[in-house]
Amino acid sequence: MALFQIKNTKISGIAACLPKNEYCNRDYTWIPLEERELFIKTTGIEKRRVAEKGVTTSDLCFIAAEKLIKELSWNKNEIDILIFVSQSRDYLIPCTSVILQDRLGLSKRTLAFDVPLGCSGYIYGMAIMDNFLSSGILKKGILMTGDISTINCAYTDKSTYPLFGDAGTATAIEYSENSNAHYYNLGSDGSGWEAISVPDGGLRNYVSKSSLDEREIAPGMIRSNIQLQLNGIDIFNFSLSEVPSNITELLSSSDKPIEKIDYFIFHQANMLINESIRKKLKIQKEKVPFTIHKFGNTSSASIPLTMISEIRNELMSKELELVLCGFGVGLSWGSVYFKTDKIVCSELIEI
Amino acid sequence: MITIEEFIQKLELEFDAITPGTLKPESVLRESVEWNSVNALILIAMINTEYDIILNAEDLKSIVTVNDIYQIIKMRMTK
Numbered sequence: 184m185a186l187f188q189i190k191n192t193k194i195s196g197i198a199a200c201l202p203k204n205e206y207c208n209r210d211y212t213w214i215p216l217e218e219r220e221l222f223i224k225t226t227g228i229e230k231r232r233v234a235e236k237g238v239t240t241s242d243l244c245f246i247a248a249e250k251l252i253k254e255l256s257w258n259k260n261e262i263d264i265l266i267f268v269s270q271s272r273d274y275l276i277p278c279t280s281v282i283l284q285d286r287l288g289l290s291k292r293t294l295a296f297d298v299p300l301g302c303s304g305y306i307y308g309m310a311i312m313d314n315f316l317s318s319g320i321l322k323k324g325i326l327m328t329g330d331i332s333t334i335n336c337a338y339t340d341k342s343t344y345p346l347f348g349d350a351g352t353a354t355a356i357e358y359s360e361n362s363n364a365h366y367y368n369l370g371s372d373g374s375g376w377e378a379i380s381v382p383d384g385g386l387r388n389y390v391s392k393s394s395l396d397e398r399e400i401a402p403g404m405i406r407s408n409i410q411l412q413l414n415g416i417d418i419f420n421f422s423l424s425e426v427p428s429n430i431t432e433l434l435s436s437s438d439k440p441i442e443k444i445d446y447f448i449f450h451q452a453n454m455l456i457n458e459s460i461r462k463k464l465k466i467q468k469e470k471v472p473f474t475i476h477k478f479g480n481t482s483s484a485s486i487p488l489t490m491i492s493e494i495r496n497e498l499m500s501k502e503l504e505l506v507l508c509g510f511g512v513g514l515s516w517g518s519v520y521f522k523t524d525k526i527v528c529s530e531l532i533e534i
Numbered sequence: 535m536i537t538i539e540e541f542i543q544k545l546e547l548e549f550d551a552i553t554p555g556t557l558k559p560e561s562v563l564r565e566s567v568e569w570n571s572v573n574a575l576i577l578i579a580m581i582n583t584e585y586d587i588i589l590n591a592e593d594l595k596s597i598v599t600v601n602d603i604y605q606i607i608k609m610r611m612t613k
Contacts, residue, residue, distance in 0.1 A: 218570065218572075221570075221572050221573075222572055225572045225575065225576060226572070342571065415571050415574075415575055416571070416574060416575065416578065416590070416591050416594070417591070419575055419578055419579070420578065420582075420588050420589075420590060423578075423579075423582045423588065424588055455575055455576065455579050456579075458579075459579045459582060459583050462583045463582075463583060463586075
């Protein structure tokens with residue numbers, strides 16, 4: 184069971200970068216106005232950011248990382264490890280993290296690799312980074328997370344198009360002797376892999392001419408096999424059955440009563456899911472900040488993005504007890520409980 | 535155990551399209567609210583947060599009337 188703690192690491196800084204280009208779901212004329220209003224009311228997703236053609240996830244992460252490294256006054260030669268968590272890589276081959284090592288001007292002694300997870304990716308990325316750093320042999324790491332999801336969603340598919348926004352983030356994590364432990368609880372359920380997937384383009388269904396054929400799956404849902412498919416009901420039921428119990432288990436393993444937590448930062452899936460989870464855990468509304476209404480579902484960027492956007496001043500000025508929780512595509516999920524101590528938070532970057 | 539009247543009241547609160555006091559146990563759900571994926575999710579969310587019961591896609595297909603949903607809840611709550 185993946186319930187464990189890691190000592191001697193801390194988050195030193197966070198930065199996030201968004202495209203300036205804003206789409207409003209009220210203008211999504213593929214569906215009738217009434218349906219748009221019901222969608223916005225239920226999912227909470229009113230606006231979202233969409234990257235211009237040609238901009239990649241690594242571009243957004245690169246900008247966030249450059250600003251963060253500067254504000255932390257980190258010497259680039261001291262960065263030992265770089266992890267890029269994303270499902271939207273620059274090329275099929277090679278992996279993007281290695282390109283970022285060079286682009287950021289990091290040493291050739293830097294360890295770099297990609298982790299292709301989505302909504303749960305920030306928590307997994309933190310856990311991997313913590314594991315590398317906790318022994319003190321490697322000292323400093325940059326974790327980049329995010330996705331450009333909008334490129335994979337068909338305009339003619341109402342079940343995916345209005346949900347996602349684009350974003351990239353960078354988090355600085357370092358070895359820090361005697362820091363408070365980070366408690367993790369991670370899980371996977373591959374039996375639900377189809378619930379969020381792109382059928383063609385990998386080796387199981389190699390890309391072919393028919394991959395581009397658009398088909399009507401249901402009214403208002405026309406897409407091809409290289410575009411994202413999403414089963415809302417399955418995701419919803421998965422989230423409600425796994426997430427609350429995962430968090431309860433995490434907090435009881437770390438002897439932390441739920442009332443003592445200052446903030447719960449959830450992956451921004453949609454308002455109905457997030458509110459249902461909050462109600463099941465009986466957490467007060469003001470302890471669960473959200474950005475879903477203005478940025479949409481930003482995959483593995485949603486947790487650090489919400490931290491920067493909603494509780495930046497508190498993160499910078501005082502100690503906080505946080506629970507972060509990511510869940511979704513895979514199916515994959517995880518939560519972490521830890522104390523922060525004055526994190527450097529760059530102002531939200533828009534390009 | 536909740537009564538069907540209490541369950542109907544909760545449903546009427548959840549769906550703006552339903553005029554309070556008009557829903558009956560024999561009402562056909564698809565005629566009372568426009569049946570789309572968003573409304574399906576609202577129903578699942580309500581039943582899960584209120585009764586800790588998960589309605590899956592099969593359940594949704596089998597449901598016709600308000601009483602059908604109530605019977606599913608009743609059966610799973612007494613298990």
